[in-house]
Amino acid sequence: MERRPYNFSAGPAALPEEVLRQAAAEMLDWHGSGMGVMEMSHRGREFGAIIAQAEADLRELLAVPAHFKVLFMQGGGIGENAIVPLNLSRGGVVDFVVTGSWSAKSYKEAQRYCEARLAASNESDKHTSLPSPAQWRLSPEASYVHICSNETIHGVEFHELPDLAALGSRAPLVIDCSSHILSRPIDWSRVGLAFAGAQKNIGPAGLTIVIVREDLLGHALPVCPSAFDYRIVADNGSMYNTPPTYAIYIAGLVFQWLKRQGGVAEMERRAVAKAALLYGHIDGSGYYVNNVAPGCRSRMNVPFFLPDDRLNEAFLAGAKERGLLQLKGHKSVGGMRASLYNAMPVEGVQALVDYMREFAAAHG
Amino acid sequence: MERRPYNFSAGPAALPEEVLRQAAAEMLDWHGSGMGVMEMSHRGREFGAIIAQAEADLRELLAVPAHFKVLFMQGGGIGENAIVPLNLSRGGVVDFVVTGSWSAKSYKEAQRYCEARLAASNESDKHTSLPSPAQWRLSPEASYVHICSNETIHGVEFHELPDLAALGSRAPLVIDCSSHILSRPIDWSRVGLAFAGAQKNIGPAGLTIVIVREDLLGHALPVCPSAFDYRIVADNGSMYNTPPTYAIYIAGLVFQWLKRQGGVAEMERRAVAKAALLYGHIDGSGYYVNNVAPGCRSRMNVPFFLPDDRLNEAFLAGAKERGLLQLKGHKSVGGMRASLYNAMPVEGVQALVDYMREFAAAHG
The missing domain is CATH 3.40.640.10 (Type I PLP-dependent aspartate aminotransferase-like (Major domain))
Incomplete structure (x- = not known):
């Protein structure tokens, strides 16, 4: 790779x-x-x-x-x-x-x-x-x-x-x-x-x-x-x-x-952009769901759900094949979770969104 | 080096x-x-x-x-x-x-x-x-x-x-x-x-x-x-x-x-050898002193003293030149301290002893 x-x-x-x-x-x-x-x-x-x-x-x-x-x-x-x-x-x-x-x-x-x-x-x-x-x-x-x-x-x-x-x-x-x-x-x-x-x-x-x-x-x-x-x-x-x-x-x-990289101001700018990209995709997908009220959604940790939990393993396996790692949600919440910390580049979020689109098209 | x-x-x-x-x-x-x-x-x-x-x-x-x-x-x-x-x-x-x-x-x-x-x-x-x-x-x-x-x-x-x-x-x-x-x-x-x-x-x-x-x-x-x-x-x-x-x-x-390396038995064998080498040199030197009763001397941590504390800085400087690092004693005890943990090879102790002999000859 x-x-x-x-x-x-x-x-x-x-x-x-x-x-x-x-x-x-x-x-x-x-x-x-x-x-x-x-x-x-x-x-x-x-x-x-x-x-x-x-x-x-x-x-x-x-x-x-x-x-x-x-x-x-x-x-x-x-x-x-x-x-x-x-x-x-x-x-x-x-x-x-x-x-x-x-x-x-x-x-x-x-x-x-x-x-x-x-x-x-x-x-x-x-x-x-x-x-x-x-x-x-x-x-x-x-x-x-x-x-x-x-x-x-x-x-x-x-x-x-x-x-x-x-x-x-x-x-x-x-x-x-x-x-x-x-x-x-x-x-x-x-x-x-x-x-x-x-x-x-x-x-x-x-x-x-x-x-x-x-x-x-x-x-x-x-x-x-x-x-x-x-x-x-x-x-x-x-x-x-x-x-x-x-x-x-x-x-x-x-x-x-x-x-x-430009300090905290730049990290915040990127965090806003990364979060907007992922939440925007989730909300527009008609497939994935995030349940948090929009005004208090975390820029760092984005839990989301597939329409059917039985697809979770297939989603995770396909993600791993594409080099998208550790997306499994916390056991108390289930589903998926993408953490978009400072070290995650916007390209990583784009790759995740691309994969999510592809997966939804194949399984939707 | x-x-x-x-x-x-x-x-x-x-x-x-x-x-x-x-x-x-x-x-x-x-x-x-x-x-x-x-x-x-x-x-x-x-x-x-x-x-x-x-x-x-x-x-x-x-x-x-x-x-x-x-x-x-x-x-x-x-x-x-x-x-x-x-x-x-x-x-x-x-x-x-x-x-x-x-x-x-x-x-x-x-x-x-x-x-x-x-x-x-x-x-x-x-x-x-x-x-x-x-x-x-x-x-x-x-x-x-x-x-x-x-x-x-x-x-x-x-x-x-x-x-x-x-x-x-x-x-x-x-x-x-x-x-x-x-x-x-x-x-x-x-x-x-x-x-x-x-x-x-x-x-x-x-x-x-x-x-x-x-x-x-x-x-x-x-x-x-x-x-x-x-x-x-x-x-x-x-x-x-x-x-x-x-x-x-x-x-x-x-x-x-x-x-x-051979496990704890081998580490103990080496510890005995390393400690014997250093304590033996100290006791036989007529120059360096360790004050701990022989029956309970640590194999791992060997505090020792030069005859005059005013020589400590020169000893440490010469040691550092020879690649013998972090020998300064704890502030509550003074003098020198050599820690001979598992990662220290016997060659390191031999190098220290060689330097101690040389230093004593030059300053004794």
């Missing part, structure tokens, strides 16, 4: 080919150091330069204000479902907006540590819409409000972050942005903490990025493990314990690639 | 060149799948094969009995300092044997979750000996007894694991074996749980291996995060949350390399 296959995995997910080629070339010797990145002490000068550059590039890409700390952690989004309330809840009330599987998990896990309240939910319409912030039941005493700003499984995305202050709340907003980080800007004036497992829109699994307003640090519950206490992690430059060094290096290569 | 430099880092540490070459070659396409390992869904067939093979090889290498679970986790040794008591302490009494920095950290962190008791300590002689198990003050009601079976910083190693049953205790033994796992067999009849951060004697940082007797699962404290509840991790085949997939793949390549 002359080109690499197009990989639509929801995560771990495709990486830019340039990044993989550079990583392969540097595997035995990073910049003449005589060591591969995996072999370097995290305390050494070489890795110190790698992590500092990664943080600086991420700050530049997302325009992170100086009063936010950037932390490189472990445990993924599911880890953060415990780590956020351990650090921010103070054992009090926390409001959750449940819009799909991920925020539902966050809400459930937090109940170990705080009084978790359901401020709003879209469960009654099977996670295909977004409850309007004006209707959220916010608690005046909440330590924070949690949303998942892009639901990877259900394909529901906040295209604007809620302005809690305008809703009369003084609570900081926590966003789980794992599956759309770096595909659009973040309005930091509306956010207290953002976290993201790196394995979706950045690259390597095993790295979690936490960006947190400095005044929220220092209130961890006594049962918070030291390795997951944001204050301790921040005070030690993400090196209180050995960080996932190679994953940070790969993330840094992705950040450099993003800058070369 | 015709050969790769010899890298004596205490961790993250050197990897076998064969492993790095294979990882580089497979970076863009693993076994014809059209995906690099970093890009694969952890739920897919391909990664399923990788993690299953890694577990099978690790079980074979360490002769892990069937009633032990092998878990691939995140958070490293410092994470486990909280995760072990969260899972095993039941909020009761735990006995700690403090023999260096690592067990001291474990003892301190556990105090968040249980009544941690100091059963023995070698602090009075600056962590250069091992208190005899016969003299440990074991608590009859202890949920477990914790030791660090190789202290990476102080260079103290248990050459035989204590037989708690013979000491009248029914508590399971927990060993932090991060820095000597796979360099010697483990007597599982004496162990309830073994954990190891992979970044020392296996490879990639960001992966923690936990091997735990099945009957110890299922007793996590209510505040234990789900992602770190051994029962949940075990029931989900280490995929309750996304595991650090690439680190598991690299660990798997290291396990395969170990098998090709």
